[in-house]
Amino acid sequence: MDTTKKTIILFSGDFDRVMAALIIANGAAAMGDDVTIFCTFWGLNILRKTEKVPSDGNSKKSSLQSMFGRMMPKGTKHLGLSKMNFAGAGAPMMRRATKDAGGMSLEELFDSAREQGVRFVACTLSMDILGFKADELIDGIEFEGVAAYLGTADEANVNLFI
Amino acid sequence: MDTTKKTIILFSGDFDRVMAALIIANGAAAMGDDVTIFCTFWGLNILRKTEKVPSDGNSKKSSLQSMFGRMMPKGTKHLGLSKMNFAGAGAPMMRRATKDAGGMSLEELFDSAREQGVRFVACTLSMDILGFKADELIDGIEFEGVAAYLGTADEANVNLFI
Amino acid sequence: MDTTKKTIILFSGDFDRVMAALIIANGAAAMGDDVTIFCTFWGLNILRKTEKVPSDGNSKKSSLQSMFGRMMPKGTKHLGLSKMNFAGAGAPMMRRATKDAGGMSLEELFDSAREQGVRFVACTLSMDILGFKADELIDGIEFEGVAAYLGTADEANVNLFI
Numbered sequence: 001m002d003t004t005k006k007t008i009i010l011f012s013g014d015f016d017r018v019m020a021a022l023i024i025a026n027g028a029a030a031m032g033d034d035v036t037i038f039c040t041f042w043g044l045n046i047l048r049k050t051e052k053v054p055s056d057g058n059s060k061k062s063s064l065q066s067m068f069g070r071m072m073p074k075g076t077k078h079l080g081l082s083k084m085n086f087a088g089a090g091a092p093m094m095r096r097a098t099k100d101a102g103g104m105s106l107e108e109l110f111d112s113a114r115e116q117g118v119r120f121v122a123c124t125l126s127m128d129i130l131g132f133k134a135d136e137l138i139d140g141i142e143f144e145g146v147a148a149y150l151g152t153a154d155e156a157n158v159n160l161f162i
Numbered sequence: 163m164d165t166t167k168k169t170i171i172l173f174s175g176d177f178d179r180v181m182a183a184l185i186i187a188n189g190a191a192a193m194g195d196d197v198t199i200f201c202t203f204w205g206l207n208i209l210r211k212t213e214k215v216p217s218d219g220n221s222k223k224s225s226l227q228s229m230f231g232r233m234m235p236k237g238t239k240h241l242g243l244s245k246m247n248f249a250g251a252g253a254p255m256m257r258r259a260t261k262d263a264g265g266m267s268l269e270e271l272f273d274s275a276r277e278q279g280v281r282f283v284a285c286t287l288s289m290d291i292l293g294f295k296a297d298e299l300i301d302g303i304e305f306e307g308v309a310a311y312l313g314t315a316d317e318a319n320v321n322l323f324i
Numbered sequence: 325m326d327t328t329k330k331t332i333i334l335f336s337g338d339f340d341r342v343m344a345a346l347i348i349a350n351g352a353a354a355m356g357d358d359v360t361i362f363c364t365f366w367g368l369n370i371l372r373k374t375e376k377v378p379s380d381g382n383s384k385k386s387s388l389q390s391m392f393g394r395m396m397p398k399g400t401k402h403l404g405l406s407k408m409n410f411a412g413a414g415a416p417m418m419r420r421a422t423k424d425a426g427g428m429s430l431e432e433l434f435d436s437a438r439e440q441g442v443r444f445v446a447c448t449l450s451m452d453i454l455g456f457k458a459d460e461l462i463d464g465i466e467f468e469g470v471a472a473y474l475g476t477a478d479e480a481n482v483n484l485f486i
Contacts, residue, residue, distance in 0.1 A: 003478045006474075009182075009186075009322070011178075011179070011182055011324075013245070016335075016365055016366075017335070020333075020335055020364060020365060020485075023449065023470055024333075024470055024473075024474070026470075027469075027470035027471055027473075027474055028474055030471075031471065031474060033474075040182060041178055041182060042178075042245055062259070062262050064255060064258055064259050064262070065259060065262075068259070071246065072246075083337070083366055084395065084396075093388060094453070096388055097386070097388050097389060097392070097453050097454065097455070098453050100386050100388070100389075101449075101452040101453045101455075102452070103449060103452065103453055125185065125263075125265060128263040128264070128265065129256070129259050129260050129263045129265055130259065131259070131263075145189075146185055146186055146188075146189035147189055147192075147193065149186075149189075150168075150186070150189055150190055150193060150195075150320070153319075153320045154165045154319060154320070157477075157478060158474070158477045158478070158483045159320045159321070159322065159483070160322075160333070160483065160484075160485040161182075161322040161323060161324050161485060162335075162485050171344075171348075171484070173340075173341070173344055173486075175407070202344060203340055203344060204340075204407055224421070224424050226417060226420060226421050226424070227421060227424075230421070233408065234408075287347065287425075287427060290425040290426070290427065291418070291421050291422050291425045291427055292421065293421070293425075307351075308347055308348060308350075308351035309351055309354075309355065311348075311351075312330075312348070312351055312352055312355060312357075312482070315481075315482045316327045316481060316482070321482045321483070321484065322484075323344075323484040323485060323486050
């Protein structure tokens with residue numbers, strides 16, 4: 001048990017929940033904690049490259065996976081709110097309100113977390129199911145399964161599921 | 163504090179969140195951990211028998227509870243996705259993609275968890291509110307309130323709310 | 325590490341999730357635990373005064389914040405369900421079923437938690453973004469940022485994100 005380790009399972013891809021996760025991660029990292037964000041299911045979307053990555057012969061997707069890929073947001077720019085999304089208008093409103101309040105944008109929180117050494121981990125099982133290939137995700141992340149997550153969580157004192 | 167105990171409050175009855183809970187539970191159980199899944203609110207649905215159970219004289223439901231019973235899914239077969247549910251088409255798509263990826267189905271994850279000794283606990287307060295009687299839930303589960311949950315959580319080192 | 329401390333981040337403002345948080349908090353407090361509920365984003369709504377508070381010259385809101393204020397529920401009375409909300413009919417149904425089962429209402433759970441000494445904390449960053457002023461929130465709560473939350477969580481043995 002180590003009070004300087006924290007883990008977050010980021011299951012959600014909702015703007016507001018991602019924002020909460022990143023605020024906690026940045027806060028903990030600023031206090032010197034080792035923080036791991038384990039991105040699974042919809043949370044994987046924040047790790048996707050924003051540009052389309054041409055698939056090579058070794059990484060073919062099923063038509064279902066291609067559809068998932070087209071329908072889900074790439075990166076943090078196009079996430080919707082979990083509540084009051086107003087057909088997409090809610091997240092820009094929340095972005096605006098955050099900016100007006102002098103808060104960091106979602107992209108700044110993400111960059112800050114990475115600069116502070118927060119580990120971003122892509123859940124390999126979710127990648128297999130959704131058909132996300134490693135080269136479609138941003139650089140500098142790690143790839144792990146549930147066993148590795150549990151190993152990290154065993155060493156941490158705060159473990160959240162968001 | 164015991165690094166070999168884990169608890170999950172399964173509040174959600176969404177296909178994807180239940181799947182995440184069962185993957186974590188199976189992973190922890192495979193590593194030798196004692197895992198308790200405390201099913202509450204919508205999470206209770208996964209413990210319902212799929213067949214209709216005739217109510218006896220001692221277990222009458224209010225009309226409201228009868229309606230809850232009719233409207234909510236019985237077992238894991240008919241759960242919907244929390245996102246991209248597409249009026250019910252989303253979960254079958256996720257099932258198909260999981261199968262294509264060689265992953266375990268939700269039912270296989272559930273059976274595997276039970277075989278590995280994961281404790282499934284029905285929240286008695288939620289049962290009272292929703293009108294679920296013990297004989298409407300599957301065999302081999304336990305019935306506890308929040309105090310028992312907290313007692314277990316006090317002995318665990320990872321406690322998630324899903 | 326202290327088995328008598330618990331923290332809950334209440335991110336959600338859904339009736340059912342708030343209810344779950346308050347049941348856990350009351351249960352833990354009844355067992356003698358120190359419990360902190362850190363209200364952030366939609367969870368802040370439960371701390372809002374139900375009456376309109378006239379804004380003074382020092383606490384002007386942007387038009388966006390005024391709109392947030394008008395659209396979001398004040399206090400616990402008008403929260404909706406996360407599932408089966410039926411355009412607002414779901415929460416009253418859940419309230420009725422809870423009453424029929426002899427359970428405490430959301431308002432009773434909230435009052436009981438406060439009487440038992442559960443600390444309710446308003447997330448200051450969320451307040452800044454949503455434009456909630458201190459005098460618009462109920463008395464007897466505290467105001468903290470993420471660093472204070474993390475400090476409390478470091479001393480607790482159960483930390484949930486709801």
